[in-house]
Amino acid sequence: MSGVQTVWGWPIAIYLFLAGVAAGAYLSAAYVWYKRGDNPVSRMGIFLAAPCLGVSILFLFFDLGAPLRFMLAFLKPFSSMISVGTWVLTIFFIIAALQWLKCYKAKEASLELSNAAWIAGIIFAVATAVYTGVLLGVVKAIPFWNTPLLPVLFFISSVSTGIGALLVGVLIKGAKDSDVGILHSLSRIDLVFVGLEVLVLLFYLLVMGQSRLAAASSVKMLVAGSCAPFFWIFVVVGLLVPFCLEWGLNRKQDNQLSSMVVSGTAAGICLLFGGLALRYLILAVGIFEGFSPIL
Amino acid sequence: MPRYGMAVDLKKCVRCRTCYITCKVLHNIPSQFDNGRKYTRVKLIEPEAGKYPAVRRFFYPSHCMHCDDAPCVTVCPTGASFKDKDGIISFDPKKCIGCRYCILACPYDARYFNHETGIVDKCDFCEDKVRQGKEPYCVEKCIGHAITFGDLDDPNSEVSRMITEAGAVALSPQLGTKPKVFYGNMR
Amino acid sequence: MGSKLSRRSFLKLTGVAVGSGLAYSKFGGLKLSALSPAEATGTDDEKWKHTACALCLMCPMQVKVKNGKIVDVRGEDIYPWKGRVCAKAYGGIWGRVYAPDRIIYPLKRVGKRGEGKFVRCSWDEVITNFSKKLKEYMDEGHPEAFEIWWGCPVQADNMYFLHYFSRIMGCSISYMHGQICFGDHTSEKSVTFGGSRAGDLVNGTADYINTKYAVIAAQNFPGTVFAPGTQCGASAFWPVYLKAKENGMRHLSVDPKLTDSGALANEWIPIKPGTDGAFAYGVANVLIKEKLYDEDFLLKYTNAPQLIRVDTKQAMKDDAGKYLAWDSASNSAIPLPPADQRGNLSLGIGKTYTVGDVQCKTALTLYAEESEKYPPEKVIEICELPFLPDKIVEIARNLGNNKPAVLFYPGFTTGRYTNWFQVLRIYSCVNMLLGNIERPGGWYFPKHKFNTGTGWPEPPEVPEYPNPDLKVVPGPWGNLMSVELLDKAPCYKEPRDFHPATVALPWDHFTAMQEGKVKALFSTAENSAITQVNTDYVYDCLNKLEMIVVGDQLPKDFIEMADYVLPEAAYVERNQLFTFSALGQDGQEHATAIMRSRTIELPGEVKTVTWFFTEVSKRIGLGAYFENIDTDYGWWNKMLKHAKLPVTAEELVENGPYVEKYPMTYDVMFKPIETRSGRFEMYSNELAEECYFNEKSIWYESQYIYPVPCHIPIAEPKGKDEFYLVSGKASWHQKSATQNNRYLMEDEIEGGCPFSPLYINAERASELGLKEGDMVEVECVGPTKQEEPHVFDDSAIGYKQKVRVHITEGLHPSVAFTHFAAGHKAKSMLPKAREGVLHSAFVPLTVEPYGGGCGKNYSIVRLRKG
Structure with a gap:
């Protein structure tokens, strides 16, 4: 068939997005923990990861035609990318949830998290973020997805949306002056990741635009076709705006909480929007490589 | 163990669409007018080529190609899609969780998602009939006797001869899935 | 209440809820329930039963019945089907017989006509009110104020019975559909080749498996055809067509559209509508110019050598009133000898003969002169063919060089413009030039047909028929018939307005409805409300009627115009005999008798039309003519007996088709030629005498029936849009x-x-x-x-x-x-x-x-x- 896939839609986009946010938020938390030990920013990451992942899994669950048979997906762990993902997400969820529980119980007390748990968590968070890309990347029938660039892109985006979620979470919950420093360094890291995302996306679209017919059609549909308005909104709001905001934050070096609250929150919201839009758009322009009707 | 395959001799295909209808009614696949959805295991591909008046209209039925390297099997998380010993890409509806990954993976658009049952469906070469020694419905009912079904490993089977003698070929072999449905005399 | 009839409410009325079982399963495709409900439950009561399809025509088929439900379908194992039937056979069972919107109760209209508001009513109410109307018209001395319109001999429940009812009651009956289908074609073939050959020629019955080159216009050939020698559809023709192709037949499709089936042809000739006459004349032009015609055939079997006066264009006759031809031995005019005798006749193309002091030319010369108006380059222009003129030459040469194994067929259900009668005549003459009638690979007439008669009960079985002056006249072919009343009168007056082989004269019915002469209507096996052209006018006529009763299985336009809707038995729910003589892919004639049979029980309150009319007959005082009629077996046994067949209807139902196999035999003269000259007529003496030169004829001097066929342009689209x-x-x-x-x-x-x-x-x-x-x-x-x-x-x-x-x-x-x-x-x-x-x-x-x-x-x- 030559045609746009309508098999996976919004629920899967949200699933991929939230799994990415969870992974990104967890990795950011781990970074902050590594840098500063137990602190509110790190806790926010732990606080966000497990619920995001849980909701993500719910979206996947309710998108299934026969959700009650979900357990069957565990039986053959290496048979399919979905089964791999099921295990990866489950293990990651267990780790993140245990840490979340500890974090929740600790309240004002100091939090002890074992290095082993962190290392396992980091491994499965990376795996989760990469997996969201690989899930689509292995679909040969849709050439636009069938590239190792997609896991790279989704991983970068995951980290970026995770940082975005942290910024929004911390700033909305109410940041203290002591948090500003680490938030700054997170936004600096994100600046790099957003920049990378732009470059990888550009490279991805250039490569695909010159490749086989169906992938080229996907690119065309994305940048100039029916999805173009949404795509360019995504580019501006989801990439350029947060990039500029974070750039601004880093240039001023003023370390003032007030400007961090405004710019950081705005950037975070834009990043989250961008992450969701990116996944939806990539799903929406999945075009099957048609089999030749004429021999 | 045979390795089942199918060949369609398009020289004998009269475009009557019997394969489509029989497959639908005899497998109890709902009509488009029952639920507004176009469920089918067989698709009729009818592209026009050329400019007026030098125009030709091709026609062929298309369904699961029962690929030897079936991507639908690779992506299925539960083993609901699996390759049987006789080469049939079989499907166990009791194991399907409705993730639809197989629909995305299939380059031949051979599967559909049944929204009422929540699971996927596709051509299984009428395996229940085949294992009773009968032919699939589309073969049995074909007006032009255009469709042959049999053992690809037996060089003397009708289906093998369609490939070796009549030059039947797989659609888009470059997709690399090694289909076991072949088409001859495309016109 | 009072809401418009939606599908859903109609379904409620028909009493069947969507998905209420039958062959449906909402778990479609799920292997757990891939068995139909019938298969999934109950005992193992399973049987293949013999019956016939009716979705287009009547292909013999078997249905597998399990626990009272049909679960599979296949063709009868006879030629040409050999076990296979097409998509329609399956669509028919599951999309009609078992459709969730099947009408299974009598319905009564409660809204305006066409509004589609109905409520369920009882059979008794329908029969009582319907009979009251009929009685009223009979008492007024105008039983013909009631008409039966039936549409299709295979879909109708016993058309013989319907005609018998009409004959007994004296009401009008009309095969309305026929005239928008093949009526003009049958007339033309009767005029040109004589009545006994018309049906097969209209159907396109030919020795396809030996044909080398076939030029076939329109009709989505071969997907929408009568299989040769049958009244069956494409399921029976495709195997023959494939065999013909295998044997090397080249097929040209002449059609404005590259149709779904026409795409199977070797070549597509897109022609402008209504210009087919010019195309055929273009072919004739080349055939004649290049002397590619069959001189022997023309001299022996056609009136090509008949002498026509140059001055009046009328037939030259001798004192005894006989048609003349030129005898080259005696160099004089002699009476045109009977067909099969060539003598020393001369075709005399281009020559003028003097008979007495009258200048004459042969019919062929007149045809040739007309063809000269259509040289290839002109044809390309008129027909707007996207080819060089050489294409016409090529087609004509292919025909001429491969004759007589060639076909030049205008199609069965073709264009039907006002010039169509002449188009068909031009085509017929090209076939005469090709000499392809009763020759291997050419037109063929099955020689072994069963003559079943009509199965009417006759006195003393029933009382003497009432209305002794009512005449039953033969229909166009097969066992079709008409009652010579309002429907056919213009075909039997002197001179005729229309050829008797026309199937119906719909406009007369419409006029009668407008004038209040027809007041009530029963329609079955058709959807005439919209299949007749000029729908607004038809609706206007229908709205003037006092009562409309329509029977069917599924909703249709005519049903929404009805006052009462009858839930009619579907085709696999009743019995009916069919006979035909099929030309198989094995090159044999298969004289066949089959029974359509009741394979399943009637759902809901479904009844046959014959039951309905039998009940009505009791209420209008005609019961004596209808009691003891067994429409399940007795009627058909009578017809089998009439044909002297050694089987009974019961045996056909139980054991399947009865087939006699004969080798094909080619004989142009297997039957006398029933034209005025006793030959196939290039110059139509009937048209000349009945119409063109007859001052009393309404068609006096109309070129549309000029005895030498001519192409008449039709109105054309003008603007860019x-x-x-x-x-x-x-x-x-x-x-x-x-x-x-x-x-x-x-x-x-x-x-x-x-x-x-x-x-x-x-x-x-x-x-x-x-x-x-x-x-x-x-x-x-x-x-x-x-x-x-x-x-x-x-x-x-x-x-x-x-x-x-x-x-x-x-x-x-x-x-x-x-x-x-x-x-x-x-x-x-x-x-x-x-x-x-x-x-x-x-x-x-x-x-x-x-x-x-x-x-x-x-x-x-x-x-x-x-």
């Missing part, structure tokens, strides 16, 4: 029985097109700025009474409907095409059937002289975007 609106059938769509069918109407069947489209040529579309799927408004603009002398009623002009366009390279630029199963008015039909354009509504009612065709495709429309 005007088109001929042409409708056609598809191999999965044959008639009203295939419409509203939930399987046959699926998008996937028609190349996945998700709407009921109007097809337009790509270049024309781009000129009009139309893209795939764009909505256009279609408006009928012609033919008007000014453009076309034979417009009877032009209510259709100005009719508008909106439709989405489907752009194709496979269509003549002058044409906008729609499949006929679109644009329906009935709200209870499938949504897709209501989309698109209702073709008949765009066709002004024209009446073709003498042949009586109703210009089924004669419509000019204007397209506007939006």
Whole structure:
């Protein structure tokens, strides 16, 4: 068939997005923990990861035609990318949830998290973020997805949306002056990741635009076709705006909480929007490589 | 163990669409007018080529190609899609969780998602009939006797001869899935 | 209450809830329930039963019945089916017999006609009120104020019975559909070749497996045909066609559209509608110029050598009134000898003979002179063929060089413009030139047909028939018949207005309805409310009636016009005998008798039409004529006996078809030629004497029936946005029985097109700025009474409907095409059937002289975007 896939839609986009946010938020938390030990920013990451992942899994669950048979997906762990993902997400969820529980119980007390748990968590968070890309990347029938660039892109985006979620979470919950420093360094890291995302996306679209017919059609549909308005909104709001905001934050070096609250929150919201839009758009322009009707 | 395959001799295909209808009614696949959805295991591909008046209209039925390297099997998380010993890409509806990954993976658009049952469906070469020694419905009912079904490993089977003698070929072999449905005399 | 009839409410009325079982399973495709409910439950009571399809014609088939439900279908294992039947056979069972919207209770209209509001009522109420009306008309001395319209011999429940009822009651009966289908064709073939050969020639019965070259116009050949020698559909012809192709037959499709089946042809000749006469004359022109005609055949079997006066163009006769021909031995005129005798006759092309002091030319010379007006380059221009003139030469040479194993066929269900009678005549003459009748690979007449008669009960079985002056007259072919009343009177007056082989004269019925002479109507096995052209006019007529009763299995337009709706037994729920003599892919004649049989019980309160009329007969004092009639077996046994067949109807039902096999034998003279000259007529003496030179004829001096056929241009689309609106059938769509069918109407069947489209040529579309799927408004603009002398009623002009366009390279630029199963008015039909354009509504009612065709495709429309 030559045609746009309508098999996976919004629920899967949200699933991929939230799994990415969870992974990104967890990795950011781990970074902050590594840098500063137990602190509110790190806790926010732990606080966000497990619920995001849980909701993500719910979206996947309710998108299934026969959700009650979900357990069957565990039986053959290496048979399919979905089964791999099921295990990866489950293990990651267990780790993140245990840490979340500890974090929740600790309240004002100091939090002890074992290095082993962190290392396992980091491994499965990376795996989760990469997996969201690989899930689509292995679909040969849709050439636009069938590239190792997609896991790279989704991983970068995951980290970026995770940082975005942290910024929004911390700033909305109410940041203290002591948090500003680490938030700054997170936004600096994100600046790099957003920049990378732009470059990888550009490279991805250039490569695909010159490749086989169906992938080229996907690119065309994305940048100039029916999805173009949404795509360019995504580019501006989801990439350029947060990039500029974070750039601004880093240039001023003023370390003032007030400007961090405004710019950081705005950037975070834009990043989250961008992450969701990116996944939806990539799903929406999945075009099957048609089999030749004429021999 | 045979390795089942199918060949369609398009020289004998009269475009009557019997394969489509029989497959639908005899497998109890709902009509488009029952639920507004176009469920089918067989698709009729009818592209026009050329400019007026030098125009030709091709026609062929298309369904699961029962690929030897079936991507639908690779992506299925539960083993609901699996390759049987006789080469049939079989499907166990009791194991399907409705993730639809197989629909995305299939380059031949051979599967559909049944929204009422929540699971996927596709051509299984009428395996229940085949294992009773009968032919699939589309073969049995074909007006032009255009469709042959049999053992690809037996060089003397009708289906093998369609490939070796009549030059039947797989659609888009470059997709690399090694289909076991072949088409001859495309016109 | 009072809401318009939606599909859902109609379903409630019909008493069947959607998905209430039958063959349906909402778990479609799930292997757990892949068995139909019948298979999944109950005991192992399973049997293949013999019956026949009815979705287009009557292919013999078997149905597998398990626990009272049909679970599978297959063809009878006889030639040419050999066990296979087409998509329609399956669509019929699951999309009609077991359709969730099947009508299974009598319904009574409660809203306005066409509004579609019905409530369930009792059979007794229908029979009482219907009989009261009939009795009223009988008591007034006008039983003919009631008419029966039946549409199809295979879908109708015992057409012989219906005619018997009509004969006994004295009501009118009409095969209304026939005249928009093949009526003019049958007349033409009768005029040209004589009545006994007409049916087979109309059907296109030929020795296809030996044919080398076939030029076939229109009709979606081979997907929409009568299989040779049968009254069966394409299921029986495809095997023959494939064999012919295997044997090397080349097939040219002459059609404005590259049809679904026409795409199987070796070549497509896109022709402008209505110009077929010029095309055929172009071929004749080359055949004659290059002497590629069969001189022997022309001299022996045709009146090509008949002498025609140069001054008056009338036949030259001797003192005894005999037609003359030129004898080259004695160099004098002699009486045209009977067919089969060549003598020393001369074709005398180009010559003038003097008989007494009168100058004469042969019929062939007149035909040749007419053909000179159509040299190839002119034909290319008139027919707007996208080829060089050499194409016509090539076609003619292929025909001439391969004769007699060639066919030149205008199609069965072809264009039907007002010039069509002459088009058919020109085609017939080309076949005479080719000498391809009763020759291997040419036209063939099955020699072994069963003569079954009509099965009517006769005195003393029943009392003497009432109304002794009522005459029953033969129908066009087979065992069809008519009662010579309102329907056929103009065909039997002196001189005739129409040839008796016309099937019906619909316009007369409409006039009678307008004048209040026809007051009540029963319709079965057709959807005449919309299949007759000029729909607005037809609806206007129908609205004047006091009572309309319509029977069917599924909703349709006519049902929504009815006062009472009868839940009619479907074709696999009743018994009926069919006989035919099929030409198989094995090259043999298969004289066959089959029974359609009741394979399943009647659902709900479904009854047969014969039961209904038997009940009615009791209430109108005619019970004595109908009691003790066994329409299940007795009626058919009588017909089998009449044909001297050694089987009974019971045996046919139990054991399947009865077949006698004969080798094919070629003999032009196997039957006398029933024309005025006793030969196949190139110059029609009947047209000359009955019409053209007859001052009393309504067709006096009309070129539309000129004895030497001529091409007459029809009205044309003028503006950049005007088109001929042409409708056609598809191999999965044959008639009203295939419409509203939930399987046959699926998008996937028609190349996945998700709407009921109007097809337009790509270049024309781009000129009009139309893209795939764009909505256009279609408006009928012609033919008007000014453009076309034979417009009877032009209510259709100005009719508008909106439709989405489907752009194709496979269509003549002058044409906008729609499949006929679109644009329906009935709200209870499938949504897709209501989309698109209702073709008949765009066709002004024209009446073709003498042949009586109703210009089924004669419509000019204007397209506007939006």
